[in-house]
Amino acid sequence: MDTPLYEQLYMHIVHEIHEGKLKSGDRVSSEKELAEQFGVSRITSKKALEKLAEAGVIKRIQGKGSFVADVHPSNLEFMRQLEERPAPLIHAQDRPLIGLIIPGFSDEYGLKLLQAMEKRSAQHQCDLLIKRTGGSKEEEEHAIQLFVNLGIKGLIVTPVHGTHYNAELIRLVLGKFPVVLVDRYLKGIPVCSVYTDNRKAAQDLTLHLIDKGHQNIAYLSPPVENTSALEDRLLGYQLAFTLEGLKLNQDYCLTNITGTRTGSWAEDSAILKNFLEQNIDVKAFVASEYSVATMLAQVVDALGKKADTYDIVCFDSLNDYLGKPIFTHIQQDEERMGEEAVDLLISQLYGEAVPEQRIIEHNMIIKEQ
Known part of the structure; x- marks a missing residue:
């Protein structure tokens, strides 16, 4: 897997400190400034600053911003080890591809879900590829193979109805490929799923x-x-x-x-x-x-x-x-389901643990007599 964008930002700031361009007490660019400078989302820049703070490289002061921490010997050694790794350049065009495979969508269900996923993917600086299967297991298998060959980094799936699980999908899940299911779950299969109760x-x-x-x-x-x-x-x-x-x-x-x-x-x-x-x-x-x-x-x-x-x-x-x-x-709540699915997939791309179940609240709408 390519180096995540937040880690590239992280390494950029470490490099600036190591080279002396940023010294103890100096202010570090804000989330907004970093996002604009490198063409990434605020979510990405926020995560980079949070990781720097956790490592003790910077201090974040509420209402004031982020500042380079005092350089203790332990921090110097930590940064020296990081500098041994190459720090790839960040480009706006390095937007990861993620895939959505869904049987179909309509006005009554699916359209709002799709719109929410597209919007959330853009906020994460990701491009969303979409494939409709029409409820066909064979088309679902083909879509998975196609997306993997295209180099997607993660996959969101609403599995087709049927009596057997899709072998291609199970293979991805067991191989620890980032996958989120939407609208249903697979019994006995440990995969992150977002659905209504x-x-x-x-x-x-x-x-x-x-x-x-x-x-x-x-x-x-x-x-x-x-x-x-x-x-x-x-x-x-x-x-x-x-x-x-x-x-x-x-x-x-x-x-x-x-x-x-x-x-x-x-x-x-x-x-x-x-x-x-x-x-x-x-x-x-x-x-x-x-x-x-x-x-x-x-x-x-x-x-x-x-x-x-x-x-x-x-x-x-x-x-x-x-x-x-x-x-x-x-x-x-299609909008929240879509947002949660994308957020949980992105978390997996960052190497974070995610829950197997995320249940979204529903409403009952009463028809007037």
Whole structure:
């Protein structure tokens, strides 16, 4: 891995002291001045000054700035050892490449996440490369290989849905390559992941319907196997019944909705039409995804039923033309998820330890009646 930019700044200041250009008590350039001088971010210059202070090379005085510390023999030896290492020049064009691999993005989910990542990457003086996989494991493997061959320094991934982990991704993780997962995690695999507490979120949605008087509540989802977000949402739905002391009818759990993966809704529409006709007591639904909720609403309309006949809740809903939510839904904090993912990846590039889990708070948006 190339020398991090903050370490290059660090070495530059050590060199200035060693050459006598900066002496004990002299003021060192501020974070802002260093950032402008070398074309790096304030985050980078701040980290360089913090590391110098930790090493005892400079003293940072709040409200006044940073100053060269008294040169004790221990510091002289420390700086002599550092001077034995080459101090590469810093150039604005030395911006590391990082990659983002994501199944796709849309207005209801993913667009804000992407925008936040692009903005945060620029703040870190990194360039973000993006590859959409369309939910294909083969495309995901190809994207990983492509990005590694292009020389990326770190990778952010939203893994595709599926029953098997991607071997290329596992190889990177086990090889200690900087990786952050977004929106889901891999069970049993030690990799930094940023995601919503999907279990709690689905539980909140289900409890909302129970509080409205519903007891016969169905759950709609694509196949959940080995997709942590979907597994946790199903579990949250089930736990809500346990908390309320209600009996859960497993026949109300439909986890075979495949239209979001295949793009064909004909079979799903038939399944839902049959379910509605066979289970007339079910008047409430928890949909694991917005597209599933909209498909259900279309089936309800096709059956000639009024829209308010059923209570439908979901994740990541859009608003109508008046700016009001179409469904009561869980609103994930995409902006913070994106920022955290980039920050945690950059920390890995600096060689810092990062947590395996970073859970981002969610909100429940209630549709007005």
